[in-house]
Amino acid sequence: MAENLVTAPAGPPSADAKSRGPGNTVQHLLHAHPSLGPLVVLIVAAIIFDLINGRFFSAANLSIMLQEAAVIGLLALGQSIIILTAGIDLSVGAAMILAQMVMAGLAINSGWPVALAILLGLLVGLLTGLIDGVLVTRFHVPPFIGTLGTLGVFTALGLLYANGQTLTPGPNSLLVWTGTVIHIGSFSLTTGVLIMLALYLVVGFILARTAWGKHVYAVGDEPEASRLVGINTTRLLLSVYLLAGLVYAIAAWVQIGRVGDASTDISSTLNLDSITAAVIGGISLFGGRGVVLGTLFGALIVQVFQNGLALAGVQDLYQQLAEGLLVILAVAVDQWIRRVRK
Amino acid sequence: MTSQDENGPSDTSRTPVLAATGLTKSYGRVEALRGVDFELLPGEILAVIGDNGAGKSTLIKCLSGATTPDSGQLYLDGEEVTFRNPQAAQDAGIETVYQTLAVAPALDIASNLFLGRELRKKGPLGGLLRVLDFAEMRKQAKDHVSRMGIETLQDITQPVETLSGGQRQAVAVARAAAFGSKLVILDEPTAALGVRESGQVVKLIRQLRDNGLPIVLISHDMPSVFELADRIHVQRLGRRAAVISPKTHTMNDAVAIMTGARAA
Ligand SMILES: Nc1ncnc2c1ncn2[C@@H]1O[C@H](COP(=O)(O)OP(=O)(O)OP(=O)(O)O)[C@@H](O)[C@H]1O
Ligand SMILES: [Mg+2]
Numbered sequence: 001m002a003e004n005l006v007t008a009p010a011g012p013p014s015a016d017a018k019s020r021g022p023g024n025t026v027q028h029l030l031h032a033h034p035s036l037g038p039l040v041v042l043i044v045a046a047i048i049f050d051l052i053n054g055r056f057f058s059a060a061n062l063s064i065m066l067q068e069a070a071v072i073g074l075l076a077l078g079q080s081i082i083i084l085t086a087g088i089d090l091s092v093g094a095a096m097i098l099a100q101m102v103m104a105g106l107a108i109n110s111g112w113p114v115a116l117a118i119l120l121g122l123l124v125g126l127l128t129g130l131i132d133g134v135l136v137t138r139f140h141v142p143p144f145i146g147t148l149g150t151l152g153v154f155t156a157l158g159l160l161y162a163n164g165q166t167l168t169p170g171p172n173s174l175l176v177w178t179g180t181v182i183h184i185g186s187f188s189l190t191t192g193v194l195i196m197l198a199l200y201l202v203v204g205f206i207l208a209r210t211a212w213g214k215h216v217y218a219v220g221d222e223p224e225a226s227r228l229v230g231i232n233t234t235r236l237l238l239s240v241y242l243l244a245g246l247v248y249a250i251a252a253w254v255q256i257g258r259v260g261d262a263s264t265d266i267s268s269t270l271n272l273d274s275i276t277a278a279v280i281g282g283i284s285l286f287g288g289r290g291v292v293l294g295t296l297f298g299a300l301i302v303q304v305f306q307n308g309l310a311l312a313g314v315q316d317l318y319q320q321l322a323e324g325l326l327v328i329l330a331v332a333v334d335q336w337i338r339r340v341r342k
Numbered sequence: 343m344t345s346q347d348e349n350g351p352s353d354t355s356r357t358p359v360l361a362a363t364g365l366t367k368s369y370g371r372v373e374a375l376r377g378v379d380f381e382l383l384p385g386e387i388l389a390v391i392g393d394n395g396a397g398k399s400t401l402i403k404c405l406s407g408a409t410t411p412d413s414g415q416l417y418l419d420g421e422e423v424t425f426r427n428p429q430a431a432q433d434a435g436i437e438t439v440y441q442t443l444a445v446a447p448a449l450d451i452a453s454n455l456f457l458g459r460e461l462r463k464k465g466p467l468g469g470l471l472r473v474l475d476f477a478e479m480r481k482q483a484k485d486h487v488s489r490m491g492i493e494t495l496q497d498i499t500q501p502v503e504t505l506s507g508g509q510r511q512a513v514a515v516a517r518a519a520a521f522g523s524k525l526v527i528l529d530e531p532t533a534a535l536g537v538r539e540s541g542q543v544v545k546l547i548r549q550l551r552d553n554g555l556p557i558v559l560i561s562h563d564m565p566s567v568f569e570l571a572d573r574i575h576v577q578r579l580g581r582r583a584a585v586i587s588p589k590t591h592t593m594n595d596a597v598a599i600m601t602g603a604r605a606a
Contacts, residue, residue, distance in 0.1 A: 211460040229458040230429035
């Protein structure tokens with residue numbers, strides 16, 4: 001401390017200045033642990049909803065919420081990696097639906113071996129990621145615009161391929177394996193839920209513990225500086241979009257298991273929901289900040305609000321209102337955290 | 343002192359660590375470089391001065407692989423080289439601190455020092471799973487920073503965005519010094535800093551040179567240039583107008599050549 005006082009008195013007050021108020025402490029805490037905010041929101045919301053309706057914390061209700069959160073949780077996971085690079089993906093939902101129709105279509109309409117059909121569906125997911133990634137890295141299209149374009153393209157391709165059908169696999173098909181219920185104590189989870197949790201663990205680990213993960217943050221934070229220190233930013237961004245695409249295709253498989261069939265008639269709010277979950281989860285839209293654990297909390301928050309408000313007998317409308325307010329709050333908190341530098 | 347240039351600035355008896363001949367570079371219709379020659383001798387601090395837009399940053403970007411010249415040759419220890427990207431120049435031992443601070447603010451000091459060169463854990467964890475060895479990186483970063491005598495960087499796990507401008511610049515210089523085995527290029531390292539912080543960076547630069555590392559220093563700060571440099575490359579209108587020595591020329595001479603008021 002003594003040297004610090006001697007060497008930098010003229011500069012701006014250093015961050016470890018002694019005069020740190022309580023607000024400042026919270027700011028630094030959130031800065032160091034970005035998933036703390038959403039965790040607190042999640043817990044507080046859950047407690048309030050349980051006070052309103054005692055069924056909220058029942059094992060059955062918690063199980064349903066987790067099952068409902070699996071698909072959006074996976075989409076938000078892919079979305080988060082892209083947002084970490086200061087990108088955005090508006091084509092998530094469309095990519096998922098396309099992958100889903102290809103899986104089900106090949107298996108049911110074309111009579112492919114189911115495992116092969118699923119594999120091809122995963123490849124389609126990778127391909128959608130590749131297309132988005134190439135647009136962003138090679139053609140320098142801003143992610144917002146590029147994925148807005150592919151949103152249209154993937155949606156159209158999905159509709160063309162599905163041709164209005166709803167494809168229902170047999171109950172023992174590998175396609176609906178992701179919906180298999182697993183009883184753990186009085187909880188009933190599905191394979192889909194476990195797949196989602198496992199992927200969060202894997203991606204979270206990679207982001208936190210490997211050079212690739214560090215580079216994702218660095219590129220989102222300062223792309224030019226990252227390039228100058230020798231990171232191949234093009235290759236890195238491409239790998240990010242590929243990974244996200246793969247995750248979307250896995251979400252497609254989980255979706256088929258959850259619903260029991262495959263159709264293009266899926267909520268059109270998937271794109272925005274995935275962004276909502278990521279942002280509420282503390283992933284900064286400006287890139288380079290946040291952890292995917294926060295996104296998981298974000299996805300659960302969205303689910304808890306939907307479920308809790310429904311149990312409380314409140315109109316849909318208020319759920320949208322609450323979600324909207326949470327997004328605004330999350331972005332405001334993010335802006336505040338960023339000012340930690342001064 | 344390694345570089346007592348007894349023969350004056352035009353000493354060519356030693357092989358330059360880094361040399362360039364006839365570099366050109368255009369951005370659209372702007373000719374940033376119009377055939378620049380350049381030599382950096384072993385152990386010296388070579389200052390590069392010139393007016394705004396004279397092509398200083400473009401020149402060093404060509405030397406560091408951040409951009410590729412349209413034409414011209416580069417020689418490292420007398421051997422012709424080409425750098426396709428910054429990585430290639432770094433692999434050859436050339437480290438650069440760019441005018442625009444090349445750090446990732448959200449990452450901590452240790453991560454910034456090792457950015458792009460992270461150390462992996464030993465064994466299958468690092469080999470197969472590519473897990474990073476944070477403990478080792480922090481330890482080495484701490485050692486390095488204290489060996490360089492940078493007292494202001496106390497907590498190596500502090501995010502860079504919580505540091506002052508001078509401290510951030512110290513991180514960037516420390517990074518370059520840690521990995522620059524051949525030479526270090528500094529583009530206006532004191533431009534954004536106050537007097538006191540500039541003083542610290544100047545001290546750091548001198549220390550690097552005393553360790554035997556040749557340095558290219560781009561600066562507008564004439565007193566620092568004349569204090570530090572062994573030789574001065576004067577850049578004017580995309581060309582090298584002259585190479586002068588602080589011993590034989592005054593600051594006024596340098597400014598006169600820089601602005602074209604006087605021929606070299
Ligand atoms: N990326 C670029 N695109 C277009 N023009 C550029 C680019 N980089 C440099 N220039 C132009 O090239 C010329 C030389 O610029 P450069 O940055 O090398 O000058 P400089 O000597 O470093 O100036 P300063 O002292 O302001 O840093 C200027 O006219 C500049 O506008
Ligand atoms: Mg410049």
